[in-house]
Amino acid sequence: MDESALKQLIKLDEFAFRSNLDRKTLDLVFDRRTLEAIKYAFSRYSIDYLDFPISTGKESVVFRAVSDKRYVVVKVFKMSTLKFMNIREYIEGDQRFVKQRIDRMSIISLWVRKEYTNMLTLYEKHVPVPRPIGFFKNILVEGYIGTKEKPAPQLKDVQVTEEIYTMTLDGIKKMLSARLVHSDLSEYNILYHRRRVYFIDLAQAVDIDHPMATEFLKRDIKNISTFFSKHGIKTSFEEMIQDIKNAIPKNLEQED
The missing domain is CATH 1.10.510.10 (Transferase(Phosphotransferase) domain 1)
Structure with a gap:
């Protein structure tokens, strides 16, 4: 990539500091809770560093990262922009999560756990999905699909x-x-x-x-x-x- 992950995120204004909670603040990726979660995930899953962002959207940023000299993907869900009502319908009614508390404080970590659970289920049934590696709070780690030069195209x-x-x-x-x-x-x-x-x-x-x-x-x-x-x-x-x-x-x- 021509630019480092850091430079690209700076251009996207992800690190901007503002005293008022305006629209741009709601789009930030790296609030303190996320930085703490990333630190823990890096240690738990032996991640050396973030290589570059693969994609960025309203709800998450997806990075290619390096772990023990192998490429992995780190998906960071934005704590403030994941819409509660938009994702609630996919959790309620799913019998696998019927006993889980669903509120604004817990739904993001439950959403990440749900993606990992789905990925693991499909991976074990030989459905073509990324290799599930792990998750913590709003961080998901999975296998990388692509070449050394670039990720696989959509x-x-x-x-x-x-x-x-x-x-x-x-x-x-x-x-x-x-x-x-x-x-x-x-x-x-x-x-x-x-x-x-x-x-x-x-x-x-x-x-x-x-x-x-x-x-x-x-x-x-x-x-x-x-x-x-x-x-x-x-x-x-x-x-x-x-x-x-x-x-x-x-x-x-x-x-x-």
Whole structure:
């Protein structure tokens, strides 16, 4: 990369200090709680340093980092900008977390734990996702997907082929077989590396028994169908539903 992680974040105004809690303050990544969490995560997961930011958004910043001479990913969720109401619907109704307290103080750490849990479930079922490494408070550590020079591209930046379409469908089927629905699937959270697709951003994935699982699955399939259709791949929502029907548990089956 041409610029260090530090220089890029300074340009993004992530370290600015302001006495008033204005809009820019709410976007800051490194408040004191996060710095303390990063310090602990670095020690616990043997992280040497942050290499460069892979992506930055309203809710998180994703870094490539180095751990024991190997690349890993460190995802830092912003403590002040993760919207309580936006993520609550993906937790409530998920039987795996039914006994967990859900309030504004605990929901971020629960959200990070949920992404790790989903990733671990899928990884163990051989669904193509990053290798889960660990988590602490608002910090998630996972395997890096990419080359020494740069991270793997998102699907939106790839020359789309029938092979990629087939792999994406197979990934959705495997995810369903693992009893999970991604719930936010699009060309932005699928990576392509060495002729394989990888599903990322898994915090919102829900168990198939979640009351909104069917609607989330429909939305996922609609998004993917629309994307591939725009790139000349012959498909449709109805065709995709039919294609993955055998992988859909009975309580999620759609009417023909």
